[in-house]
Amino acid sequence: xxxxxxxxxxxxxxxxxxxxxxxxxxxxxxxxxxxxxxxxxxxxxxxxxxxxxxxxxxxxxxxxxxxxxxxxxxxxxxxxxxxxxxxxxxxxxxxxxxxxxxxxxxxxxxxxxxxxxxxxxxxxxxxxxxxxxxxxxxxxxxxxxxxxx
Amino acid sequence: xxxxxxxxxxxxxxxxxxxxxxxxxxxxxxxxxxxxxxxxxxxxxxxxxxxxxxxxxxxxxxxxxxxxxxxxxxxxxxxxxxxxxxxxxxxxxxxxxxxxxxxxxxxxxxxxxxxxxxxxxxxxxxxxxxxxxxxxxxxxxxxxxxxxxxxxxxxxxxxxxxxxxxxxxxxxxxxxxxxxxxxxxxxxxxxxxxxxxxxxxxxxxxxxxxxxxxxxxxxxxxxxxxxxxxxxxxxxxxxxxxxxxxxxxxxxxxxxxxxxxxxxxxxxxxxxxxxxxxxxxxxxxxxxxxxxxxxxxxxxxxxxxxxxxxxxxxxxxxxxxxxxxxxxxxxxxxxxxxxxxxxxxxxxxxxxxxxxxxxxxxxxxxxxxxxxxxxxxxxxxxxxxxxxxxxxxxxxxxxxxxxxxxxxxxxxxxxxxxxxxxxxxxxxxxxxxxxxxxxxxxxxxxxxxxxxxxxxxxxxxxxxxxxxxxxxxxxxxxxxxxxxxxxxxxxxxxxxxxxxxxxxxxxxxxxxxxxxxxxxxxxxxxxxxxxxxxxxxxxxxxxxxxxxxxxxxxxxxxxxxxxxxxxxxxxxxxxxxxxxxxxxxxxxxxxxxxxxxxxxxxxxxxxxxxxxxxxxxxxxxxxxxxxxxxxxxxxxxxxxxxxxxxxxxxxxxxxxxxxxxxxxxxxxxxxxxxxxxxxxxxxxxxxxxxxxxxxxxxxxxxxxxxxxxxxxxxxxxxxxxxxxxxxxxxxxxxxxxxxxxxxxxxxxxxxxxxxxxxxxxxxxxxxxxxxxxxxxxxxxxxxxxxxxxxxxxxxxxxxxxxxxx
Numbered sequence: 001x002x003x004x005x006x007x008x009x010x011x012x013x014x015x016x017x018x019x020x021x022x023x024x025x026x027x028x029x030x031x032x033x034x035x036x037x038x039x040x041x042x043x044x045x046x047x048x049x050x051x052x053x054x055x056x057x058x059x060x061x062x063x064x065x066x067x068x069x070x071x072x073x074x075x076x077x078x079x080x081x082x083x084x085x086x087x088x089x090x091x092x093x094x095x096x097x098x099x100x101x102x103x104x105x106x107x108x109x110x111x112x113x114x115x116x117x118x119x120x121x122x123x124x125x126x127x128x129x130x131x132x133x134x135x136x137x138x139x140x141x142x143x144x145x146x147x148x149x
Numbered sequence: 150x151x152x153x154x155x156x157x158x159x160x161x162x163x164x165x166x167x168x169x170x171x172x173x174x175x176x177x178x179x180x181x182x183x184x185x186x187x188x189x190x191x192x193x194x195x196x197x198x199x200x201x202x203x204x205x206x207x208x209x210x211x212x213x214x215x216x217x218x219x220x221x222x223x224x225x226x227x228x229x230x231x232x233x234x235x236x237x238x239x240x241x242x243x244x245x246x247x248x249x250x251x252x253x254x255x256x257x258x259x260x261x262x263x264x265x266x267x268x269x270x271x272x273x274x275x276x277x278x279x280x281x282x283x284x285x286x287x288x289x290x291x292x293x294x295x296x297x298x299x300x301x302x303x304x305x306x307x308x309x310x311x312x313x314x315x316x317x318x319x320x321x322x323x324x325x326x327x328x329x330x331x332x333x334x335x336x337x338x339x340x341x342x343x344x345x346x347x348x349x350x351x352x353x354x355x356x357x358x359x360x361x362x363x364x365x366x367x368x369x370x371x372x373x374x375x376x377x378x379x380x381x382x383x384x385x386x387x388x389x390x391x392x393x394x395x396x397x398x399x400x401x402x403x404x405x406x407x408x409x410x411x412x413x414x415x416x417x418x419x420x421x422x423x424x425x426x427x428x429x430x431x432x433x434x435x436x437x438x439x440x441x442x443x444x445x446x447x448x449x450x451x452x453x454x455x456x457x458x459x460x461x462x463x464x465x466x467x468x469x470x471x472x473x474x475x476x477x478x479x480x481x482x483x484x485x486x487x488x489x490x491x492x493x494x495x496x497x498x499x500x501x502x503x504x505x506x507x508x509x510x511x512x513x514x515x516x517x518x519x520x521x522x523x524x525x526x527x528x529x530x531x532x533x534x535x536x537x538x539x540x541x542x543x544x545x546x547x548x549x550x551x552x553x554x555x556x557x558x559x560x561x562x563x564x565x566x567x568x569x570x571x572x573x574x575x576x577x578x579x580x581x582x583x584x585x586x587x588x589x590x591x592x593x594x595x596x597x598x599x600x601x602x603x604x605x606x607x608x609x610x611x612x613x614x615x616x617x618x619x620x621x622x623x624x625x626x627x628x629x630x631x632x633x634x635x636x637x638x639x640x641x642x643x644x645x646x647x648x649x650x651x652x653x654x655x656x657x658x659x660x661x662x663x664x665x666x667x668x669x670x671x672x673x674x675x676x677x678x679x680x681x682x683x684x685x686x687x688x689x690x691x692x693x694x695x696x697x698x699x700x701x702x703x704x705x706x707x708x709x710x711x712x713x714x715x716x717x718x719x720x721x722x723x724x725x726x727x728x729x730x731x732x733x734x735x736x737x738x739x740x741x742x743x744x745x746x747x748x749x750x751x752x753x754x755x756x757x758x759x760x761x762x763x764x765x766x767x768x769x770x771x772x773x774x775x776x777x778x779x780x781x782x783x784x785x786x787x788x789x790x791x792x793x794x795x796x797x798x799x800x801x802x803x804x805x806x807x808x809x810x811x812x813x814x815x816x817x818x819x820x821x822x823x824x825x826x827x828x829x830x831x832x833x834x835x836x837x838x839x840x841x842x843x844x845x846x847x848x849x850x851x852x853x854x855x856x857x858x859x860x861x862x863x864x865x866x867x868x869x870x871x872x873x874x875x876x877x878x879x880x881x882x883x884x885x886x887x888x889x890x891x892x893x894x895x896x897x898x899x900x901x902x903x904x905x906x907x908x909x910x911x912x913x914x915x916x917x918x919x920x921x922x923x924x925x926x927x928x929x930x931x932x933x934x935x936x937x938x939x940x941x942x943x944x945x946x947x948x949x950x951x952x953x954x
Contacts, residue, residue: 026779030200030632030896031814032578033778033846043779043815044806046846050577051866057847061574068570076566077581082624083199086581091567095604096263098158098591099567099582110581110631117579 001130002058004122012122015056022049023115032114034060062129063121069093071124075102077113086113088120158588160529161187161221162617164500165521168554168723169657171540172514178533179502181617182221184525190216191508194518194534196644196899197623197637203812204899206624207644208522211514215506215521224503225372226616228594229264229386230464230496231362232437232448233377239398239434239454240273240358243350246397246432247271247282247292248314248406250331250471252390252489254605256288256307263593264494264604267291269363269385270313271394279354281363282315283385290328292317295352299345301328303338307389310471312410316400319350323400331471342403360394360437360448360458361387361492375501377461386494388605392439392470393488396452397432405429412436412451440484443467443748446719448490463498463611463717463725465491467748469741478743481751493603497596498725499615510537516545516654518552518643520623532622534636538660544671547919548653550642553681554614555658555688555714557636558726561618562589563598565737566628576777577848580628585619595619599683599728600737608738610754611717613725629777630820630893632813638895639678641812642705645898649912651919659723662687662716669695674918677768679706679892680821683728685714686752689762699882701918703911704768707873707892708821711764711772713757715749731755733854735775756854763830769878770823770831770888774871776849780819780893781841782809783875789838793927794877797838797887797913801906807839807875808907813896817907818844822873823890833935835878841891842872875910883923887914 005011022034028041034056036048050057068074073090076099080087086107089099102120107113128134163180170176180187195207234240251270258265265286272281277296285291288304292315305311310331317324326343333340356364357378365384367373373380395409408425425433435456441449443466448458460466467480470488477483508521516539520532536552539545565572566580567590573579582590589595596616597609620627620635627634633641646653654672661668662685669675669691689710696702711734717725727749730736734756745754753760758771765771785803789795801807808817818841825831845865855870856863865871873891880886889911897907917924 028202029779029815030202030630030812031777031779031819032631033848034578035779035846037779041815042809043819044781044809044844046779046781050847064573064577064579065571074570075579077579078587079581079583079626082583083201089582091570092261093570094259094261094263095568096591096593097261098587113581114579 001128002062004059004062004125004127006127007123011055015053015059016119018049018053018056019118020115023111026111027109032111063125066125071126075117075120075124077110077117079110080106084108086110088113088117157183158584159531159619160184161523161525161531162619163523163531163533164615164617165533165535166615168614169536169538169660170510171538172510172512173540174510176508176510176535177504178215178506178508178521179224179500180219180221180505180523181224181502182525183223184221184527186218186526187221188217188524189219189506190522192520192522194520194623194640194643195647197625197640198633198812199624200632200812204644208623211519213508215508219505222371224500225375226497226500226594227376227383228462228497228596229362229383229494230460230462230492231383231386232360232458232460232490234358234435234456234458236355236357237454237456239456240396241353242280242398242434243319244317244399245280246314246316246399246401246406247280247394248409249394250310250312250392252310253284253305253307253388254607255388256284256305257286264386267385268387269359269361270387270391271358271360272363273354273356273358275354275356275364276366278352279356280317280351282313284387290326292324292326294324294347295349297347299324299326299343301326301343303340306330314406317347317350318400322346322348325400327406356381359383360391361464371503374503377459377501387492388494388603390468390489390491393436395436396434398434399432401432412438438488439466439490440470440488443480443484443487444718444750460490461498462496463613464493464496465610465748467744467746469743473743475743479746479751481746491607493605493607495593495596495604497594497616498613498720500617518640518655534621534623536655536657538656539654541664542667542671544654546652546654547673548651548676548915549656549669549672550646550653550676551656551658551661551678551681552639553658553678555662555685555726556681556683557618557621558612558614559599559683559712559714559728560620560635561598561612561614562595563620564589564601568601569737572628576629577846578778581626581631582628583626585622585625586628589619602738608730608740610729610740611725611727615724630813632896635680638680638813638892641895641898642676642679645895645903645908645911648903649908651915658684658688661691663722666691666694669700672700673921674701674703674915676703677705677709679895681706681709682711683714683726684710685716689757689767692767696880696884696886697882699884699923701884701924702768702886703914703918704770704886704888704890705895707823707890708772708775709764710757710767713752713754713760715747715752717749729754731759733759735853758854765826766830768886768888769835769876770825770874770890771829772852773822773824773855774845774849774851774865775821776845776865777820778814778846778848780811780814780816781844782816783807783818783839783841783873785839786837788836791836793879793931794836794838796917797877797910799913800909805906807910808894808897810900810905811893811897812899813893817894817897818873818891819893821892823888824870824872824874825876827937827940831876832878833937833939834931835876837874837876839875840872842869845871879924879927885918885924887918
């Protein structure tokens with residue numbers, strides 16, 4: 001599986017910078033993409049970010065495909081005050097147990113929470129995963145995160 | 150507010166019944182409140198998007214008799230399906246045999262799971278008295294007699310048929326438990342019967358016999374009143390299938406149990422003698438045949454006492470039983486192979502709350518979207534939306550908007566952001582959870598949507614509106630869009646119609662489905678909502694007849710007319726809808742083999758496309774792709790200058806970016822998008838007047854039903870079908886259809902104080918479509934034969950001679 005660039009690497013620094021630049025474009029957009037656009041608050045003419053940086057695109061897909069309950073739980077954004085405040089939470093993977101807050105930071109722009117989660121995940125998930133040396137018996141019933149009936 | 154439960158994310162919720170009502174009729178409201186009192190007031194909903202870049206929330210107070218303070222009380226939803234059999238003398242057994250097939254789907258539960266504990270298969274047992282077959286928390290089948298238990302030594306295998314039986318002889322105290330997987334693998338331990346001597350025969354529990362749960366306690370209060378039967382609260386809800394549960398009044402031996410598997414056939418005369426023998430037949434108390442009455446709420450007893458049960462909370466029926474051969478997939482053709490009910494601990498047909506107040510709709514109340522707004526002293530609030538439709542056959546305007554209520558039901562209380570960890574792959578960003586999502590993640594008893602799975606990961610094929618539906622609320626942003634979606638997004642359209650000064654009526658899917666064409670006749674133009682994805686066949690019939698009789702249709706969204714729905718005939722009008730996710734289409738879950746046909750009607754479920762009702766045939770365009778990160782804009786095509794449609798672009802320059810703005814994804818073209826395809830039902834004379842081709846991100850992907858081989862190149866920067874086409878075509882007798890083909894389209898209407906090219910285009914079309922009488926005839930040269938395939942190959946190919954030299 002595609003590796004996550006290690007801490008201190010040039011690749012990681014570039015991905016962080018590109019993610020941040022994309023986030024800045026998304027301020028004021030009722031949506032979010034890791035891509036630069038025609039300008040801040042605009043969604044047209046997407047470029048940069050996942051549109052052009054294949055390493056950023058693949059790292060993000062690997063993060064997004066992670067199962068809910070691995071490596072401490074999947075991070076999500078929780079709106080705590082409509083249109084004003086957001087915090088980061090962690091899915092529990094157990095039906096009936098509400099997502100739990102992670103940390104105390106309160107964001108005042110929902111797009112900043114997206115950016116913060118990306119940075120946290122760079123450290124949360126292992127550099128490598130999904131190779132033969134990572135096999136365990138759980139692979140015999142891998143979840144694809146959608147229901148498989 | 151805390152994510153850890155210090156205070157509920159919502160302290161007040163409620164629902165109405167019905168959703169659609171006409172002036173002069175009554176609407177009941179059901180409220181659960183943690184606060185001692187709450188305030189209710191009637192409001193007309195205009196706009197529900199809180200985004201500060203838009204016009205903001207707009208609601209209009211309407212004075213009504215229900216306005217004011219009301220006493221609050223907390224009401225309980227008892228989720229989890231079961232069959233309850235009235236407490237009758239033949240079930241007061243001391244010796245007995247219980248037997249059935251089971252296909253358990255959740256033999257154990259994780260710590261913290263919302264409904265922990267053992268599961269009951271069949272039990273007349275309560276509080277340590279009585280008898281029953283259970284599955285314990287380690288996944289072992291057990292026989293309970295009063296407080297004693299006989300437990301199988303090995304656990305059940307989940308998702309596998311087992312035959313289970315238990316006998317008890319009161320005289321000897323001997324109990325025998327059989328637990329037999331129908332498929333035994335080479336390394337499985339032998340499933341030997343267990344024998345044990347018990348101390349006493351079952352005491353009379355004084356409760357009904359229950360299949361799929363057990364009676365837990367009597368409660369004369371409010372909590373008990375919303376249970377079935379009222380006053381008796383159930384527990385131990387089972388997840389999985391049960392097939393042919395049978396009860397006998399003595400301990401049968403193994404051979405007799407085997408014979409009794411063939412079921413009860415009481416008719417004995419010289420022409421028929423299917424057994425069992427008279428001697429064995431005399432032991433029979435009840436044998437429930439779940440293949441009988443599949444569209445009903447009755448569990449039919451084939452035994453001599455007519456111990457029919459009531460099926461509670463709408464479990465899945467028309468489910469393959471242990472006898473399914475895999476030859477016939479339509480339960481109506483081979484019902485005896487569909488003897489299973491699939492029970493779930495989170496099934497829900499009706500919250501059954503006590504009504505808190507009733508609103509008598511004044512005779513002069515205008516047709517509109519309304520809500521009862523509930524507020525508490527500490528600032529919490531909820532809205533209970535409902536729809537006032539005109540009296541049948543009495544339109545009050547030239548324009549009608551059909552609010553897609555069946556689609557609202559399909560998405561009701563959707564949990565994807567918390568249940569499905571890879572929802573991020575779908576939306577291409579991290580989900581944002583709103584307070585409604587947080588509340589629902591804890592309160593699983595509110596039930597899920599047709600996008601969710603049950604606790605055991607089987608798909609939710611039924612959805613009820615007789616419960617609080619927190620996804621149908623103003624102010625609600627959905628994780629799919631990080632913006633309004635469905636109901637709240639449809640208010641973008643309602644708002645624009647109000648601001649532009651149009652008089653219009655509000656209709657609902659439910660009203661059109663039940664009343665047919667009469668609901669649409671009399672309107673010059675009918676508008677859809679932004680996402681009318683889920684429809685029954687009646688509304689398709691009505692729309693088709695309306696168009697062909699000169700009606701005009703404006704398809705204000707995308708991914709419409711996609712999934713087959715049926716309303717459940719055993720419930721009040723429109724209360725429960727059904728869908729099955731078959732072998733194609735975008736499916737967050739997939740129906741199991743042999744389970745594609747609706748239990749409600751016998752209709753083949755899945756996409757309308759696969760029963761020959763192409764979605765593109767309804768409004769000219771059909772679903773091509775979806776992506777949820779950001780939206781984009783349209784460009785006009787040369788066909789927009791055709792005199793058949795050029796009037797729609799009056800005041801819009803050819804090179805303008807159409808909808809490079811908006812409250813859903815930042816553009817008019819986005820989220821789910823439709824295209825013209827003459828081979829999939831678009832009328833051959835359809836004009837494509839604008840398109841978003843080539844402008845979407847890689848977060849947009851081609852629909853699964855449009856490719857048969859998984860392959861590279863399916864996303865928004867690569868595949869030519871990932872686009873939205875705005876399209877127009879004429880219908881018979883002066884009718885016409887304009888398809889705007891994007892769910893985010895209506896989010897652009899309010900931009901720049903409603904002065905923008907999307908509002909202009911929409912207004913031009915509506916002004917033309919709403920005029921009385923047939924639309925003007927198209928130019929004479931537009932009348933000519935057209936083949937569906939004539940657009941290929943000449944227009945799609947560049948032949949070698951064209952590029953030579």
